[in-house]
Amino acid sequence: MKKIVIYGGTFDPVHSGHIACAEEVIKYFGMDALIFIPSGNPPHKIAARVTPGAFRVEMLKLASAEIPNVYVSDEEVTRQGYTYTVDTLRWLHGELAKKLGGEEYKLYFIVGTDVLRDLHKWKDYETVFSLCEFIAVKRPGEDNSKFDGYKQYAESLGAVVHNADLVLREISSSEIRSRIDNYESLDGLVPSNVEKFIAVNRLYRHSSAASKAEIKADLKERLTEEKYLHSLGVMEECERLAELYGADKKKCSLAGLVHDCAKSLTGSQIGWIGFSLDELKKTNPYCGTNPRVVHAFTGRILAEKRYGIRDIDVLTAVETHVTGRPDMSLISSIVFIADYTEKNREGEVFEKIRKVLNEEGLYKAIQVSCESTMAIVSKRGEELDINTVLTRNWAIIKQKEIESRKD
The missing domain is CATH 3.40.50.620 (HUPs)
Known part of the structure; x- marks a missing residue:
């Protein structure tokens, strides 16, 4: 034998x-x-x-x-x-x-x-x-x-x-x-x-991050077609808003591309990459346990470990794109709102937020987005991350500051 x-x-x-x-x-x-x-x-x-x-x-x-x-x-x-x-x-x-x-x-x-x-x-x-x-x-x-x-x-x-x-x-x-x-x-x-x-072949010179082409190819393989097209849509919307508001276009574009990179992870994979909700709640006890939020935190880990992204602005934008965070940077704010307003999003809520963004600006749109999320989560009887409430209040203050400068 x-x-x-x-x-x-x-x-x-x-x-x-x-x-x-x-x-x-x-x-x-x-x-x-x-x-x-x-x-x-x-x-x-x-x-x-x-x-x-x-x-x-x-x-x-x-x-x-x-x-x-x-x-x-x-x-x-x-x-x-x-x-x-x-x-x-x-x-x-x-x-x-x-x-x-x-x-x-x-x-x-x-x-x-x-x-x-x-x-x-x-x-x-x-x-x-x-x-x-x-x-x-x-x-x-x-x-x-x-x-x-x-x-x-x-x-x-x-x-x-x-x-x-x-x-x-x-x-x-x-x-x-x-x-x-x-x-x-x-x-x-x-x-x-x-x-x-x-x-x-110059292998293992990994000090730099993966190229956008490599990331796109990886996302296309791992995400559903719908989620992949959404990721491309957010990337493009981030680029548009970066030009409009004077933010770093490259950072916004990259963050938009990878914002949902962890969407396809299984429960086992979430553990394998080192994420623990219990550990998160030690530093953020009011983050809630809504599973729809987890991919933002795991996305930050994956963006760093799988794609070699080290830029703190990009990683933070990925982490905060679902719940928001008071005092978000302009880059994080753009990624947050682009998730709602990219061209592939359909529905009354998304149309409303697009209209607010175009007519009243970024921070008013963030406020409306947070209020929409709060209403939906409350209707479902699910836990709401406290950051969404705080982000809504922060956006109101930012909008008032902008309006006062106009006066």
Whole structure:
């Protein structure tokens, strides 16, 4: 019976530790083949900026070129939408059945200790257990009792887990990315041909944010068509209002584009990116628990972590675009109102706010928007974020100041 092992992961970039692990697993368990499968778009990596799959595949091919019976698959990186292990395993079983012509084989999957702990969170994990067995690799210096506990837990769920008693060097892909960004040596951390590939293609120079074109492509893939068109509409409206009111057009445009970037997050993904409503309520006890508000806070986190946006004006505008905030900056005010007045919004409320904006100005429109939200939320019997009330009062004061200057 052939023994085939899958080594999945982001591999961003592949490093010497990955290659050593692959070689040791092949040797230790007598594997006939190892297949590297770099991840495509896993849902738990929603907050990460991941290097395009074609680059990661090529680096793996370079790194493993001299190792017999090691292959690299681009199945996940070329798959549309979120990628799940259960789908990859089904695909691979189908491919192996065709290529091996009925010869018996067994699939194994390399995992770390932290993965053993979270196997129950995998999509269709019981089906996964029927499609492969696991080879668990401890991190250097990892506590044995902790490892044994997670292994026993995974086995209690129905997984078959083999302990890989290997001595490996601890290397972090995030450390490598940081060293590249700071022009530090990678000696011994990545294979030399991979280091050259990184340099030639100028990978991991992530000090700057993702381009608008990259963000648009990502939003188009993750959001519904309606939400994507809305995001483009808000971006365009922000640009128009920035010119009208003398705000920074680039900042307004970017904030408008990403304001709803977290709209598609699942409950699990919200936790994975590090957001906690309980923690938020410690600093803002009257923020309410309305789920319609959460995407503004998670959007700020996602804009920073996934797109590399560091501009505080842009991030704050994303965070405040739903509830508002008293003393909002001009940029935040524009994003707040553009969410209501962009061209794709239809309905009596939106038409009213557009009319007020065009005839009475920005702050009067903010006041009317807040009052509309307060009425709708009250009618639903839901909690209202106190910031919406405070923003409404602040907008009234701002409008009075403007009118007094006219007199």
